[in-house]
Structure formats: C-alpha cells, structure tokens
Amino acid sequence: MNPSHATALLSLGNSLRQAGYRFMTVTPSTHRRINCRPGNERALDLRGIFGWSRPFAPDLLPPRMLALMREAGIVKEEGSLLRSTLRVSTLGEQLLFHSAYPTDADDSVFFGPDTYRFVGTMERAFPWLGSGPTRAVDIGCGGGAAAITIAHKFPHAEVIGTDVNEKALALAAVNGRLARTANLALRRSDLFDGLEGDFDLIVSNPPYILDEDERPYRHGGGERGAEISRRIVEEGLERLRPGGSLMLYTGVAISGPDDHFLDSVRALLERACGNWHYEELDPDIFGGQLGEPGYEEVERIAAVWLHAVKR
Template sequence: MPSIEQTLKSAQSQLIQAGLVDSPKLDAELLLCNILQVNRTYLFTWPEKDVSPEQSITFQANLQKRLSGHPIAHIIGHREFWGLDLIVSKDTLIPRPDTETLIEAVLSLKEVSDPNKNCSIVDLGTGSGAIALALKSELPHCTISALDQSLPALEVAKQNAQNNRLEVEFLHSNWFSAIEQQQFDCIVSNPPYIEDDDPHLQQGDVRFEPLSALTSGSDGLNDIRLIIDQAWLHLYKQGWLVIEHGYNQAESINQLFQKAGYQNLQLHKDLAGNPRISLGQKT
C-alpha cells in the first residue's frame, strides 16, 4: 500500500505534468485530506502512514477530475472563506480570497461597525452566502439579508448558515425585487462583471461555474449599472454601496457612482494590488 508521502508526490507530479502548476502540492493535499477525513497537519505529521486500497481508488478518481480541470472546491464540496467552512456546488460561484477585500472594506465603515448601532445590510446575489455569513460573523449586531435569483444557490447558502450557526435572512429575489419598499445602511454585492466574450471563460475553474453569475453584457457592467442606479432608493441617508468588480473597471464604475450622486467614493485593492472594491455613500 502507498504511504501518504508517496501518494502526494505522485499526485503532485501528475498535476504538474497536466499543466496545473498554480498549486499542485496544495491541490494534492486537499484531495487526500478529504478522502482520509483529516487536516493537513496530519499529512505532515504522519507521512509514512499507509493509504488503504479503497482510499487510493477514491483518491485517484478525484485526482482524475482535477486533472480534467474540475475545481478542487467542487470535487471536495466545500471551500474556506473568512475562516468559515462553506459548502459549494455547481450552482454557486466558488468564494475567492480576493472577495475577502470586500469584507474588510465593509468592516472599515463606521456606519456599520459600531456595535451600539442596529445596522442593516443586504447582500445582492449571495450565491453560497459567503459574503453575508462572513459579515454576520464579524458584525453580530447587524441584521443581514441575503438575496439570490437562484433557488438552488439559496439552498446552499441556507445550509452554510445552519452549519456555521449564523442567523441571516435569505430571500428569493432578482436583485431588488423582493425588497422594493426596504432601505438599508449598507448594500453589498459581488455581481457578474465579466464581458460576455472574455476568453478567460474557457479557462480554469470558471468553466465549471454558473455563467449567469459571471457575465454581464459586452462590457461586463450591465448588472453593476442596474445595482448602482437602483441601490440609491434602498439606502438610508449616509448608507453605503459596496461592489466588487473587475481589475480594469474601476474608472468606469467611479463615473457611474458619480453620475448617480454618490459621495465619499473609495477604492480598495485586492491581494494582488489590483483595484477590486468600489464604495460610494448616499449623503
């Protein structure tokens, strides 16, 4: 029987040969942890432990999925985001580390971070619930609603809320349709923002994610235009709109914010130093 160390080395070599060179070591470790039901520390501590024939068969089957391009998160069924373990499925986007920049941006706002204030936040297009749940974990005093037009995505988000013991209201909604008469202290969204003909849609993990959660018109801004325009009616005075967007869309979005009347505009950069999160305040 192969050892943990032998299994990992073989898998890492196959991943590199297949051109999956971004994180072959981590990919192999995550796949094996999922099969053995252990954490990565166990792999480092017990590299000589045997992997049973049954475990090897399942591991190799999952490795073949990864070699064919399937995202790790879909293979093992979950992803870590902001310290939360989240279920993911083909019906939701896979939470990205860069989106944690959005969480940081919201936490920097005194209008929502004050524990003595009863603030309200709505997350548009919540998907797996990653943003809403991360915010609730940091801002337990805030009332948080999470909206999505995909019923399967909402089921995933509800399960994640239950698993992480976080109380969030989930609503079936096409953007603002379910909250027409409501206002909030903060509106957040990681909406579709990729151009319809972007060649990257045929590469990497996004090939296996819902297209409706990725693309938004010829310039990628159709949904963002709608959100910026309609959010004004759903914000209290001094309320904030916080949007994630593409690295090359910051200037266009700044102009959309200004045209709609938002003030105190801010821009936050992601982990790679690219402009990623834009904020505007209704004053």
C-alpha cells in the same frame, strides 16, 4: 436541495471542522497548475478531496464521512474513484461549501480570491458603521460569505442574502447554519426586484466578467462587464436609507487612463451621497481574460471598491 441533503451536508461540515480542516481557495489558473503537478493526480487527504477537488479512493475517508457525502448527494463516481461535487473553503474561522473545481456549470456557486478581498475590505469598513445596521442586504450573495460575516458582526441586525441562483441560496442556508447565524434570511431576487423596503447597509460582489456563455455567476452584462455593477449603484442608492452605506466590490475593464465605470456613476454619487470613497484594490486581476472576445481594447481588469454614504 432537499432537507435530508442539507442536514447531511451540515453534519459533514461539522465533521470537517472537528477534524481541523482548513483550505484557502486559489484562482482557477493556480488551481489548475497545482493539480497538474506530479503526484497530485488523486487526493491523499481531506484537503485534496474537499479543497483541490481531486478524485479519491473510497477507503481514504472515514466511513461515516463518506456516508454523509453520499447522503448529501455530493459524490460523483469516476471508475473506481470518487470525486466531491462541492468544495469547502476557510473564511476566518468559518467553513463554507461552494462548487467544486472547475466551475463550468451555469448554476456554479463561486468562491475564491475575490471573496477574500471583498469580505476583508468590507470588514475594514465596519468601524464607519458605528453601532451597525438594523437592516442589511448582500445582493448576489452566492454561498453567503459576506452575509454571514455581517450577521456575525451585527447580531442585532436583520440580514438578508439574495441571489438568482437557487443552488447558491441552498448552500448559503447550510453555510449559515454551519456558522450558527440566527439573524440571516435568504431570498431569491434579481438584484432588488424581489425585495421590499429599504436598508441601511447594502453590500455586493457581483459578476463583472464578459462571459461568452453568459453564466450568471460570472457574466456582468454589457458595458464591458460593468452593467450589473452600475445597476447596483443606481438601484441601491434608491433603496438606501439616509446615512446608510453602499459597499461594492467589483472588477472594471480599463483602457487607457480612464475608468469608464467610475465615470458612469460619478454624477449620481456626487448628487446622492454626502461622502463616498472609491479605490483600486488590485490593478491587475484575471489577466488571462484579456485574450477573450470583447477585451480587444482593454489593457487591464482592476479590482475596485466603492463605499458610498447616502446624504
């Protein structure tokens, strides 16, 4: 994204805010069902364009807003209609740009119900941080939802958002400017490889699905999708300052009564942490994934939360 694209996207975001735009992003399956309802074939308002990713007639938008979309390079032509290549979602009072539905491309920037659960649970854990961190990092920040939330809550902190996806970092930069954050920096990094120093707050909502196409925003690696999550715990505790917090939201493929992800990190948590808490936030997410290769023995995918405080 070049500077003129970013400037136009920022202006578009401010225009949407002034217009009172709000949209809560749903799961892909719900999105598909809603868009298949009669009458939803094309957009009739701003939510249809920027939320539901529906094609729209050029005269539906104010000329200035359409000009900003073209200047930002986010308009795709479909015959006589147009379609936005980005969505805009509401998170609290913030608006965040992310990829349009469906998110099929390798460099898609995902935002959805997982984002709301992750950020909401993280915010509820903030009271445990006292006066807050002085140096925090969001590993795999995507469009920057968590990093921006931390930067707003703790304006004295140095907050870093990292991702391997350059498109994600570009959108996070725009979203950070749209949210008026002054203490957010963005870095390209594969987990902790591109980072120096240690932290007193590490948060992450990594990919955790077994994806045949191994799309980076979705594929969690081996161990039934838990490899990246396990690495974040192992490498994160090494980079965490004493008394610092690691907060991880992820999904775990579960067969029978055992949680193999928790079993893989329990000994390390007991050894390195003075206090840690692990819970299932939702026992059954992405149920449709269970019919995909690699999930033959899996009974459910659970959304889990880990908050560990280093000894």
